Amino acid sequence: MNDKQIYIGLFGFGTVGKGLYDVLQKIKPDNVHIVKVCVRNVAKHRHQAPELEFTTSADEIFNEPHINFIVELIDDAQAAYDIVKRALTAGLPVVSGNKKMLAAHLPEMIELQQQHDTALLYDASACGSIPVIRNLEEYYDNDLLISVKGILNGSSNFILSKIFNEGMNYSDALALAQKLGFAESDPTLDIGGWDSVFKLIIITVHAFGVYVESDKIFTFGIGNMNEHDIRFAQEKQRRIKLVGWAEKVDDNRLILSVMPHLLSKQKYIYSVEDEFNGVVIKGLFYYKQFMFGQGAGGFPTGSAVLSDITAQLYDYRYEYKKLHSAHKPEFSNDHQLRIYYRYDTPHNLNLLNFKNISESYYSEDYKYVVGEVSLQELHDKAPQLRSADVFLSLYPED
Amino acid sequence: MNDKQIYIGLFGFGTVGKGLYDVLQKIKPDNVHIVKVCVRNVAKHRHQAPELEFTTSADEIFNEPHINFIVELIDDAQAAYDIVKRALTAGLPVVSGNKKMLAAHLPEMIELQQQHDTALLYDASACGSIPVIRNLEEYYDNDLLISVKGILNGSSNFILSKIFNEGMNYSDALALAQKLGFAESDPTLDIGGWDSVFKLIIITVHAFGVYVESDKIFTFGIGNMNEHDIRFAQEKQRRIKLVGWAEKVDDNRLILSVMPHLLSKQKYIYSVEDEFNGVVIKGLFYYKQFMFGQGAGGFPTGSAVLSDITAQLYDYRYEYKKLHSAHKPEFSNDHQLRIYYRYDTPHNLNLLNFKNISESYYSEDYKYVVGEVSLQELHDKAPQLRSADVFLSLYPED
Numbered sequence: 103m104n105d106k107q108i109y110i111g112l113f114g115f116g117t118v119g120k121g122l123y124d125v126l127q128k129i130k131p132d133n134v135h136i137v138k139v140c141v142r143n144v145a146k147h148r149h150q151a152p153e154l155e156f157t158t159s160a161d162e163i164f165n166e167p168h169i170n171f172i173v174e175l176i177d178d179a180q181a182a183y184d185i186v187k188r189a190l191t192a193g194l195p196v197v198s199g200n201k202k203m204l205a206a207h208l209p210e211m212i213e214l215q216q217q218h219d220t221a222l223l224y225d226a227s228a229c230g231s232i233p234v235i236r237n238l239e240e241y242y243d244n245d246l247l248i249s250v251k252g253i254l255n256g257s258s259n260f261i262l263s264k265i266f267n268e269g270m271n272y273s274d275a276l277a278l279a280q281k282l283g284f285a286e287s288d289p290t291l292d293i294g295g296w297d298s299v300f301k302l303i304i305i306t307v308h309a310f311g312v313y314v315e316s317d318k319i320f321t322f323g324i325g326n327m328n329e330h331d332i333r334f335a336q337e338k339q340r341r342i343k344l345v346g347w348a349e350k351v352d353d354n355r356l357i358l359s360v361m362p363h364l365l366s367k368q369k370y371i372y373s374v375e376d377e378f379n380g381v382v383i384k385g386l387f388y389y390k391q392f393m394f395g396q397g398a399g400g401f402p403t404g405s406a407v408l409s410d411i412t413a414q415l416y417d418y419r420y421e422y423k424k425l426h427s428a429h430k431p432e433f434s435n436d437h438q439l440r441i442y443y444r445y446d447t448p449h450n451l452n453l454l455n456f457k458n459i460s461e462s463y464y465s466e467d468y469k470y471v472v473g474e475v476s477l478q479e480l481h482d483k484a485p486q487l488r489s490a491d492v493f494l495s496l497y498p499e500d
Numbered sequence: 501m502n503d504k505q506i507y508i509g510l511f512g513f514g515t516v517g518k519g520l521y522d523v524l525q526k527i528k529p530d531n532v533h534i535v536k537v538c539v540r541n542v543a544k545h546r547h548q549a550p551e552l553e554f555t556t557s558a559d560e561i562f563n564e565p566h567i568n569f570i571v572e573l574i575d576d577a578q579a580a581y582d583i584v585k586r587a588l589t590a591g592l593p594v595v596s597g598n599k600k601m602l603a604a605h606l607p608e609m610i611e612l613q614q615q616h617d618t619a620l621l622y623d624a625s626a627c628g629s630i631p632v633i634r635n636l637e638e639y640y641d642n643d644l645l646i647s648v649k650g651i652l653n654g655s656s657n658f659i660l661s662k663i664f665n666e667g668m669n670y671s672d673a674l675a676l677a678q679k680l681g682f683a684e685s686d687p688t689l690d691i692g693g694w695d696s697v698f699k700l701i702i703i704t705v706h707a708f709g710v711y712v713e714s715d716k717i718f719t720f721g722i723g724n725m726n727e728h729d730i731r732f733a734q735e736k737q738r739r740i741k742l743v744g745w746a747e748k749v750d751d752n753r754l755i756l757s758v759m760p761h762l763l764s765k766q767k768y769i770y771s772v773e774d775e776f777n778g779v780v781i782k783g784l785f786y787y788k789q790f791m792f793g794q795g796a797g798g799f800p801t802g803s804a805v806l807s808d809i810t811a812q813l814y815d816y817r818y819e820y821k822k823l824h825s826a827h828k829p830e831f832s833n834d835h836q837l838r839i840y841y842r843y844d845t846p847h848n849l850n851l852l853n854f855k856n857i858s859e860s861y862y863s864e865d866y867k868y869v870v871g872e873v874s875l876q877e878l879h880d881k882a883p884q885l886r887s888a889d890v891f892l893s894l895y896p897e898d
Contacts, residue, residue, distance in 0.1 A: 231787075370792070387803035388793060389793075389800060391793040392791070393790070402787060405785035406786070
């Protein structure tokens with residue numbers, strides 16, 4: 103142990119920022135201190151932590167010579183970008199929790215870290231309390247990684263759990279998730295799969311050394327799911343889960359997607375319930391690893407942020423080794439997937455070119471096919487698919 | 501990435517040593533090389549790796565100036581101790597897979613690392629491919645850890661899985677485990693819980709900063725289990741698992757044990773089957789984390805050993821921070837446990853002082869009680885319990 107002291111300038115005091123504060127209050131480390139907190143509305147937060155100094159001015163944080171560490175835990179991706187960039191440029195180490203910002207700007211952020219010889223850590227951003235990124239960086243760096251598959255969003259998973267385990271309907275489940283604080287008041291990010299795709303992008307950089315922009319990745323959430331789809335899953339003894347998926351389908355091609363999967367009981371992530379996250383890492387040598395834990399909430403995420411902070415005590419940095427690897431795969435949407443597809447009109451059926459249709463059902467109020475489509479086509483038609491009255495889910499054979 | 505080169509002197513070429521070699525053959529890293537292998541019987545191994553240089557002389561390894569790294573993967577704990585000590589004393593970094601040796605000599609090994617300013621890594625020793633130690637060291641170092649509970653031995657778990665899921669009897673299951681290479685020809689270490697207790701000791705140093713010698717820890721395996729016990733578990737809709745368990749029962753007391761647990765379906769480790777390992781880490785802030793993966797086998801463990809080796813490329817060391825913590829708990833056996841206890845004679849029933857007996861059954865050929873006993877008493881009576889025709893298992897209320 104060294105005697106380094108971390109003096110934090112904190113941006114944001116929402117669930118996670120407050121969580122970090124609560125965790126620090128509880129364990130009282132002698133080398134980690136919050137010096138000042140920048141928030142939009144001081145009056146809203148002052149009573150939550152009377153002894154902390156709040157400000158609305160970012161300058162006040164950056165001009166405080168005492169502060170040697172920036173922690174950014176705000177919602178606004180553009181503001182987060184400005185803060186993190188300013189901090190790195192000033193040579194200050196940063197912890198960021200904004201996955202949207204990170205997913206959009208990782209290449210630049212990696213460059214800034216190198217240019218200014220400082221660290222940006224964000225393990226807490228990807229799966230809350232599960233240290234996925236650090237394990238991919240450090241521990242799974244020798245195996246030939248095949249795939250990473252995970253339930254990356256606690257809110258949507260909470261809703262699916264209530265539907266599949268407690269027979270709740272979709273809107274009641276969503277309302278409950280919001281009431282319990284698992285879902286944002288605007289749940290589009292969670293339900294639509296966007297939050298998952300941001301995390302998938304971050305994970306993929308560390309798992310495979312490949313950075314892919316979100317608009318290239320097929321992303322389809324659970325917002326279109328209806329009672330028929332739920333019954334279909336139950337009849338097949340499966341559950342629908344929203345899954346972020348990165349897989350090397352051969353030596354050169356890496357596919358990525360966020361979409362519902364119809365999972366059978368044999369799958370590890372079948373049993374990930376409620377607001378939990380779970381990630382299955384598959385490698386050539388160790389078969390499968392499964393990591394599971396709380397993906398949201400103030401305490402778990404605050405504690406994960408603190409782990410990112412104290413990593414600085416021993417100068418930990420992500421090395422991004424795989425980004426520079428000679429044999430990394432290329433991102434591709436060139437892959438056939440077997441899906442369940444519920445549609446309403448012939449026009450919407452014809453949105454996709456199915457091959458090998460193995461199941462087909464038609465009635466007045468419920469129509470579906472099970473067959474193969476290309477991921478490229480799914481990606482290209484995603485906007486139409488999202489806005490039509492259709493639902494689709496990966497439907498693996500086993 | 502730096503251009504450091506690792507030139508390995510390898511001791512042992514059994515399942516794990518050969519696994520390491522196979523993994524290296526497959527991924528061909530340009531900075532990790534096996535220079536020479538020391539084995540007891542060269543003729544036995546030469547054909548497995550014709551291009552490797554084998555020797556029976558440890559001196560040949562230690563006198564080879566080219567070698568800058570020692571990997572010790574042998575069965576014999578005393579020989580492993582001599583090798584690792586010699587290497588550390590010579591300032592060479594070491595990876596060791598011998599949990600028995602580590603469990604017995606960790607304090608000395610920690611001192612040697614400091615004295616000679618070099619690293620000893622052993623993540624692969626504790627749970628094969630699951631990076632438990634490194635996560636406890638680095639990531640879970642801020643949370644207030646409450647407990648670590650895990651299935652730490654693949655062989656005994658394989659046997660229990662065959663019994664509980666496939667209705668196999670004990671001796672057939674053991675024979676199959678041996679045939680598949682999951683159990684040693686002398687299975688006492690696995691079945692008796694000794695392998696688990698060695699791993700638990702190592703994990704406890706990194707989880708709680710407390711080192712406890714194996715003879716202080718109550719260790720009771722599955723060797724005495726019979727058909728009655730299996731039926732009891734099934735009637736209660738539980739499974740018997742052999743569990744290594746470390747828990748802070750209050751701020752100052754840490755209890756440790758390896759014993760069978762009657763687990764209900766709600767428990768994460770209930771579902772850890774076959775040769776897999778699974779560890780549940782419980783902290784004050786993040787509730788529970790579950791890590792799961794292959795705990796044995798050449799490829800998974802060889803790959804884990806390689807992760808320990810390449811950690812040296814960035815000078816990674818365990819910091820043993822918690823060992824120096826001011827508020828670490830003290831090991832204690834002062835705790836009441838609720839157990840299921842099958843016995844044969846009144847004498848053997850009276851071996852233990854039960855309190856709060858909540859269930860009791862008596863017939864000619866099957867007698868048991870469910871009640872509370874102290875861990876201290878279990879520990880003190882362990883030799884008698886092991887050699888009598890009795891079986892016991894933790895039987896938690898939920």
